[in-house]
Amino acid sequence: MSVLSTANAPRLLCAAPLTAAVAERAVTEFxxxxxxxxxxxxxxxxxxxxxxxxxxxxxxxxxxxxxxETLMALAPQIKIIAxxxxxxxxxxxxxxxxxxxxxxxxxxxxxxxTADMAMLLLLGAARRMREYLxxxxxxxxxRFGLGDLLGTEVSGKTLGxxxxxxxxxxxxxxxxxxxxxxxxxxxxxxxxxxxHGATYFSDLEAMLPHCDxxxxxxxxxxxxxxxxxxxxxxxxxxxxxxxxxxxxxxVNEDDLLAALKSGHIAAAGLDVFAAEPEYDLRFRALxxxxxxxxxxxxxxxxxxxxxxxxxxxxxxxxxxxSARDALN
Numbered sequence: 001m002s003v004l005s006t007a008n009a010p011r012l013l014c015a016a017p018l019t020a021a022v023a024e025r026a027v028t029e030f031x032x033x034x035x036x037x038x039x040x041x042x043x044x045x046x047x048x049x050x051x052x053x054x055x056x057x058x059x060x061x062x063x064x065x066x067x068x069e070t071l072m073a074l075a076p077q078i079k080i081i082a083x084x085x086x087x088x089x090x091x092x093x094x095x096x097x098x099x100x101x102x103x104x105x106x107x108x109x110x111x112x113x114t115a116d117m118a119m120l121l122l123l124g125a126a127r128r129m130r131e132y133l134x135x136x137x138x139x140x141x142x143r144f145g146l147g148d149l150l151g152t153e154v155s156g157k158t159l160g161x162x163x164x165x166x167x168x169x170x171x172x173x174x175x176x177x178x179x180x181x182x183x184x185x186x187x188x189x190x191x192x193x194x195x196h197g198a199t200y201f202s203d204l205e206a207m208l209p210h211c212d213x214x215x216x217x218x219x220x221x222x223x224x225x226x227x228x229x230x231x232x233x234x235x236x237x238x239x240x241x242x243x244x245x246x247x248x249x250x251v252n253e254d255d256l257l258a259a260l261k262s263g264h265i266a267a268a269g270l271d272v273f274a275a276e277p278e279y280d281l282r283f284r285a286l287x288x289x290x291x292x293x294x295x296x297x298x299x300x301x302x303x304x305x306x307x308x309x310x311x312x313x314x315x316x317x318x319x320x321x322s323a324r325d326a327l328n
Contacts, residue, residue, distance in 0.1 A: 022307030115170035121269025160211030163218035
């Protein structure tokens with residue numbers, strides 16, 4: 001374990017590597033202890049906190065689980081645990097609430113970066129970009145005929161969006177730039193000024209037969225886990241393309257692999273997987289899968305904004321104010 005110390009009594013432990021701008025502010029404002037070389041485990045976090053009784057806050061990432069047992073050991077010393085992520089499945093919010101520990105996340109700030117990634121995956125999957133990259137990596141050296149390695153045109157096609165929150169709406173805006181028709185399924189219908197002409201479906205299965213492309217932006221929950229399964233994949237048109245930048249758990253991966261191998265699903269663009277980083281290597285064997293290692297928010301601007309938003313929440317709680325993004 002390598003934690004960078006400060007001269008003064010630290011009020012904050014940053015348990016995950018941060019961008020330079022966020023790390024500098026954490027040290028300046030909180031005399032923070034930094035872990036820039038690695039993510040700390042819960043046991044390592046606890047050891048640092050117990051060795052530094054002045055620490056009252058912990059900044060974590062989505063890769064660091066903070067469950068009830070850890071929270072019980074951290075309370076009452078720790079006042080807030082702020083995750084630099086939108087998702088907070090790794091935090092036991094109920095346990096934190098019962099122990100009086102505030103938990104926060106960082107909504108809003110990664111909308112554009114994740115929507116950009118969704119469009120990148122959509123275009124890459126449609127235009128067989130993984131195969132093109134392999135050709136170039138192998139040196140090219142032969143010409144292709146008019147019928148070789150043909151992809152699917154995006155312009156004018158129909159995009160179905162499951163989950164029309166901030167990111168879903170941002171994807172819809174980008175899709176309109178490609179003259180795509182936008183459909184969406186959401187728990188509730190958006191107001192007309194947010195719909196921008198998109199067609200609403202209250203039922204996912206009713207929308208699927210109309211989708212040339214399906215982009216997933218639904219939240220993770222018991223109801224959505226494995227919802228994109230064999231039956232729903234069959235309801236998509238032959239040759240449809242699936243994009244997932246939300247949660248790997250939304251998809252039954254065995255069923256998706258079968259649909260990709262059969263050709264019913266022409267291609268997939270995936271940034272998230274059921275198991276990470278130990279993703280199912282069967283996807284690697286399929287040339288029609290365009291993949292990224294969960295990098296939807298991986299821009300300098302967004303990671304800075306996420307970290308700074310987490311620090312704002314920490315500053316509020318440590319000064320006796322309510323956190324902007326409190327989860328409990």
